[in-house]
Amino acid sequence: MRRIELVAALLVLTGCASCPGTQSRRPAPREIARMDVRQEPVCTRRPIETSLDTEPLTPIRREHPRIGRLRGKGSLSIGTPVRGFVVDGMELPLRGNHHKVMKEQAGRGTNHAIDDLVKAIQKAAGDVARRHSGSILPVGNLSRGGGGQIRWSISHRSGRDADFGFYLVDSGGRQVFQESMVHIDREGKASVAGVDARFDPARNWLLVKSLITNRKISVQWIFMADHLKKRLLEHARARREPAELVALASDAIAQPRGRSHDDHIHLRIYCPRDDLLEGCIDIGSDRPWYSPPGPELDARYRELARLSRSRDPGTRRDAVAALGHFGDRRAVGIAARLLSDPAVEVVRAAAGAIDWLGVGGVESSVAAAVMNPATPDDVAMMLLRSLTPSLKMNQKSPKVKKIVARLQSCGRRLEFDNGVFKVTLDVGQELRAGGFQLPEVTAAPAEAGSRQTGGAHN
Numbered sequence: 001m002r003r004i005e006l007v008a009a010l011l012v013l014t015g016c017a018s019c020p021g022t023q024s025r026r027p028a029p030r031e032i033a034r035m036d037v038r039q040e041p042v043c044t045r046r047p048i049e050t051s052l053d054t055e056p057l058t059p060i061r062r063e064h065p066r067i068g069r070l071r072g073k074g075s076l077s078i079g080t081p082v083r084g085f086v087v088d089g090m091e092l093p094l095r096g097n098h099h100k101v102m103k104e105q106a107g108r109g110t111n112h113a114i115d116d117l118v119k120a121i122q123k124a125a126g127d128v129a130r131r132h133s134g135s136i137l138p139v140g141n142l143s144r145g146g147g148g149q150i151r152w153s154i155s156h157r158s159g160r161d162a163d164f165g166f167y168l169v170d171s172g173g174r175q176v177f178q179e180s181m182v183h184i185d186r187e188g189k190a191s192v193a194g195v196d197a198r199f200d201p202a203r204n205w206l207l208v209k210s211l212i213t214n215r216k217i218s219v220q221w222i223f224m225a226d227h228l229k230k231r232l233l234e235h236a237r238a239r240r241e242p243a244e245l246v247a248l249a250s251d252a253i254a255q256p257r258g259r260s261h262d263d264h265i266h267l268r269i270y271c272p273r274d275d276l277l278e279g280c281i282d283i284g285s286d287r288p289w290y291s292p293p294g295p296e297l298d299a300r301y302r303e304l305a306r307l308s309r310s311r312d313p314g315t316r317r318d319a320v321a322a323l324g325h326f327g328d329r330r331a332v333g334i335a336a337r338l339l340s341d342p343a344v345e346v347v348r349a350a351a352g353a354i355d356w357l358g359v360g361g362v363e364s365s366v367a368a369a370v371m372n373p374a375t376p377d378d379v380a381m382m383l384l385r386s387l388t389p390s391l392k393m394n395q396k397s398p399k400v401k402k403i404v405a406r407l408q409s410c411g412r413r414l415e416f417d418n419g420v421f422k423v424t425l426d427v428g429q430e431l432r433a434g435g436f437q438l439p440e441v442t443a444a445p446a447e448a449g450s451r452q453t454g455g456a457h458n
Helices: 002-013 115-131 201-213 226-238 243-252 296-307 313-326 331-338 344-357 363-371 377-393 398-409 427-433 445-454
Strands: 076-080 083-087 099-101 137-139 161-164 189-192 195-199 219-223 265-269 413-417 422-426
Touching: 099 115, 115 137, 115 201, 115 265, 137 161, 201 219, 201 226, 201 243, 201 265, 219 243, 226 243, 296 313, 296 331, 313 331, 313 344, 331 344, 331 363, 344 363, 344 377, 363 377, 363 398, 377 398, 377 413, 377 427, 398 427, 422 427
Parallel strands: 099 137
Antiparallel strands: 076 083, 161 265, 189 195, 219 265, 413 422
16 A cells, blocks of 8 residues: 555656656657746646657647638648648558568657658559569658657658668678668668678669659659769669650759768658648759649638638638648738737637747737737747747847837736646746846736736636
8 A cells, every 4th residue: 555655646746847856857849839938837736648759759630720612632741841740641551562661760650741752652662562572662760640840850840751771682682671771882882780782773773763753742852872873873874764764863863961861762752732722831942843833822822811801710710820831921911910809719820820920020919919918828928939039139129129118017927738737927037038138127006917817818
């Protein structure tokens, strides 16, 4: 009985990891908890939770409204490869008929992507196996379920990146499967668990050929080391592959600056056409075959802008949320207007849109929403965190000085639950934490009292 009581006491103590006398807890990534705490919190003990950063990475359910006649279909890649996420993505099986996720990556939970990419990988692996029976494509990281940050890469966040190990063979031409990425030297040689192996240009060429000729995707980059690219193209020319196909492969394959990629292939595909209508953004150099978005992109923006003026609050909410992910800076004004919407759900969606788009040009509206007692505390905190970098960047501006003074003197205190503990913060203290050197200001008692009373929305 004493043991049971001791275990129960330990469980309670670890329920609030930031309270004095307990263990530290790794903060959740920005995609999960946007409101990191910069001051000593007022803690309320909570049950133990499993970290979303433990392996395998916990899939994250992403919300994106399906609204409008021109909406995207299927899985959606939102944002860029370095700042994005995935909606309704597809899981690549850890083991398939012609592919296998390498042991090094199999336990990470990074075998998710948009459906176009998953299907292209399965097709490419099958194309290689049809010519070389029994071939298995070594697969590395794709994205985590729902996309977002992974600690093994600064990209791979929006479901359009994938890593592969190279096809390697022994002296008899039999595949040597690698369970982790191995470096291939300039002579094309490698060692896999003590077994001598070499780069196989035949299988690796078929993999690249399948990817660049697949009409269901548009390849942006295939990153690999220059000396391996050379071997690949020499093989293609020796096989008398069409000159235009070899030229296409030559353009698609590149060695990126900073890392040679002599241990794996990194594939990145362009945004699918309908994903562009929901906020998928291509970054980096345009390839010769790149097809820029057409007039349907502007038509989609106009459709969402019109829906944001609907009489139905649910429609306004979904429209502004979609506009935030859409990424068009024109939407910032629409989101700022909806910060004063009578429906709290619309205000919350508008704040999320501004957090995604940035506050440039609407600082006054965002500050007004932070000070408005009707704005829920957690939403006001999100807006303040979004607003602070913009104010700091322009803090010498007379307009910004006025905004900062109003925020400091509003007397509003914010209470919210970040999923680990409950927190109470003062707006003025938050500004100081953001790097502002502010004079001490005492708000009028009546004003301060009314703000603090109205500021708690849990």
